[in-house]
Amino acid sequence: MIADGLGALQVRQDGVAAGLFYNPDENPAHAGLEIKEGASYFPLEAGFDQTPGRTRVSGPVLADQGATKSLTSVYTVGPNLRVTELITYTNGVPQVNVRYGIENVSLTPTSLRAGALADLYVGSNDSGNGAIAGVSPRFVGGREERTGFVYGLQEVTPWRAFQEGDYEAVFGNFAANGLDNTIDSAAPDNGVGVEFALDALQPGERRDVDVRWLLAAPAPPGTVSPTAPGGNGNPGAAAPLIEQLPPPVKGKTVNVSVRKGRIFIxxxxxxxxVELKGAMQIPLGATIDATKGRVNLVSTTAKPGETQLAWFYDGIFKIGQTSGAQPITDLTLAETLAKCPKAKAKGKKATAAAKKKKSRKLWGEGKGAFRTTGKYSSATVRGTKWLVTDRCDGTLTQVKQGSVLVRDFKRKRNVLVKAGKKYLARR
Known part of the structure; x- marks a missing residue:
């Protein structure tokens, strides 16, 4: 059990290198307490001791009572709040209990939303089916298909709202207007969160919020993975993002559906x-315009009968797939661009040239054998979020999470680009 003393948590099991929240090989402890107080948002950061708006007061202090242990930390969040965090766990028991004592240390009343959120790493993998138990005590999180074990939150202090799905959507909704009471059983990168409303917290008043994390635990009674809107009788259960279609065919077809906004094919x-409505199987060679939305793409893998899911946005691309035993689904940037200038133009010619589009890009999120190809390089996925941009000076690859392998066409070399880094394959 790891706590940074500022609200971030990480948990490891004996004999398992990966953590149960975001893979510790990348170093963050992306689980714990977030707070939205009025217009002020106090997020977790993806790393220890990198949490803006928070100041350590004391701890974490370990108390060892044999098999049962506890960690106590005190920290401030913004100018008005002090949090006393008590984490309790017992060796051999697949759960962690956390009590957040949230105190108003200002001179005026304040109201806030407190959230327990995490980027889950279900069964040493980002993927896992979204699951919910609607009977008391409720559960929300991810379920590992191989073992049936669950990872997520079990209700102790009553929740105001919950959400499971793509971790960015979970964290983004909490930061905006709040969690939306949905389960996305198709999300390839699980996140989970619950939130609590603390209204009219008076000066000097403290309220406690109790949270229980179930981690690699047997599924609670009534746990299901929703397959249709409300079809399992669970309030807020959302339909999976990928509708039922024939499986994609290696070297011939992929399955696509609208994840968000408007998609054209x-x-x-x-x-x-034409606008894509619902889900559809389309042939390789089709072109997708995802400049006004996000599109889910399901394709085959090297294993017979296995598929992979990623989604793409903010670009126009043509779909292909390599042949051979290890097929790679290739997304080639296809937006029409103006020619890049050879020399600086003057006067009206310069103004007209500046208005013409000279770059194109495509964001991708997901894991699997996917590759984004630009004019001067390609980026093969090893991680979860990446951007490829064609520009006049070359093809730029930027990685937000995970890593990608860039092939520089002109220099005929491979470059591994990790999270937070970028690589420009010059023209």
Whole structure:
């Protein structure tokens, strides 16, 4: 059990290198307490001792009572709040209990939302089916298909709202208007959160919020993975993002569906884009316009009968797939660009040239054998979030999470780009 003394947590099991929250090989402890107080948002950061708006007061202090241990930390969150965090766990018991004592140390009343959130690492993997138990005590989180074990939150202090799905959506919703009471059983990168409302917290008043994490634990009674809107009788259960279609065919087809916004597709020999409605199986060679939305893409892998899911946005791309025993699904940037200038133009010509689009890009999120190809390089996925941009000076690859392998076409070399880094393959 690891606590940074500022609200971030990480848990490891004996004999297992990976943590149960975001993979510790990347070093963050991306689970714990977030607070939204009015317009002020106090997030967790992906790393120890990197949490803006928080100041350590004391701890973490370990108390060892044989098999049962506890960690106590005190820290401030913004100018108005002090948190006393008590973590309790017992060796051999797959759960961690946390009590957050939230005290108003200002001179005026304040109201806030407190959230317990995490980027889950279910069964040493980012993937896992979203699951919920609607009977008391409720549970929300991810379930590992191989073992059936669950990872997530069991209700102690009553929740105001919950959410399971793509971790960015969970954290983003909490930071905005709050969690939305949905389960996304198709999300390839599990996140989970619950939130609590602390209204009219008076000066000097402290209220306690109790949280229980179930980690590699047997599923509580009534746990299900929703397959249709409300179809399991669970309030707020959302439909999976990928509708039922015939499985994609290696070297021939992929399955796509709208994740968010509006998506347009062009299928040869047609030269016209039409809006994608719902889910559809399309042939390789089709072009997708995801400049106004996000598109889910399911394709085959090297293993017979196995599929992989990622989603793409903010670009136009053509779908392909390599042949051979290890197929890679390739997304080639396809947006039409103006020619890059050879020399500086003057006057009206310079103004007109500046208005023409000279770059194109594509964001991708997910894991699997996916590759984004630009004009001067390609980026093969090893991680969860990446951006490829074609520019006049070359093809830029930026990695937000995980890592990608960039192939520089001109220099004929491979470059591994890790999270927070970028690589420009020059023209």
């Amino acid at each position: 062009k299928i040869p020999p047609s030269k016209k884009f």
